[in-house]
Amino acid sequence: MNYIETKINGLIFKKTSEKDIPIILEFIKKIATYEKMLDQVMATEEKLRESIFQNNRAHALLIEFNNKIIGYIIYFFNFSTFIGRAGLYLEDIYIEPEYRGNGLGKEAFETLIHIAKEEKCERMEWVCLDWNEPSLKFYKSIGARQMNDWIIHRLDKNVIDKIDREGI
Template identity: 50%
Template sequence: MSAVEIRPATVEDVPLILGFIKKLAEYEKLLHEVVATEELLTESLFGAKPYAEVIIASARVTPESELKPAGMALFFHNFSTFLGSPGLYLEDLFVDIEFRGKGIGKKLLTQLAVIAKERSCKRYEWVCLDWNKPSREFYESLGAKPQSQWIIHRVEGKSLDDLATL
């Protein structure tokens, strides 16, 4: 697919971003966990202190058609104490079903690598659900290496509330 455009998201893209998030959650069988709203995303992505960024890919369904939103990548910075440098963390990568298999995911991942290099990041990482073999194989084909020695720990909801009061 030659006509793919990637651009930074704007506040006008918030409904589109939320739509992509819901489609991703549906694919991952986690739609019931989505509590994000347009208001929350507007504040978190474009408010006084943005916590994450989004890039949007647009493509043509056919060579004659108009560009149509095809996918997104939502990311933010982290920091490696061992490297003493910032890193880039990809939270969500989503390509709409009609555009899958056309290189759009690769273009989004490549653009994030460019952003990471421009920002002097020494790492670029993400997680993938263990059952998602096609995505894991795709990531590995691009040079990503699974980090099986690290186990993610999460505190959320009541556990987060309880921990904050210890």
């Protein structure tokens, strides 16, 4: 099946193909603009083609409502050594502003939970910017809990390259 139907008439989540790369990149730029991080987008159509469709590093769904693409979801699977199972990691979910607040986000999460269950994932994780009150409120309303005792660490490409050249 190339799409997942939902309880809301006219709403479907479509599996993507390489022909969808331009719209995926467009939505990446839209979420980056919303998050005030557009200057940090380094994704290109070629990088997305390689990462999503050639190397299967992530999965992308397009959100279609009444025959119009209104958003997207990017997710991948991680692994918990404590649980001994994969988890679903939600990288991005974006719905056009004019379509928010009417249950589409809940349907998106239910779709992701269905995928997680199919893949035998025992947890689902994501991050949210601390100023994004509408999203934080929504996540709390569906039962998500903040993991305040865990601090995210990141090595960016420049640091990875430096350590690769020079060691730690």
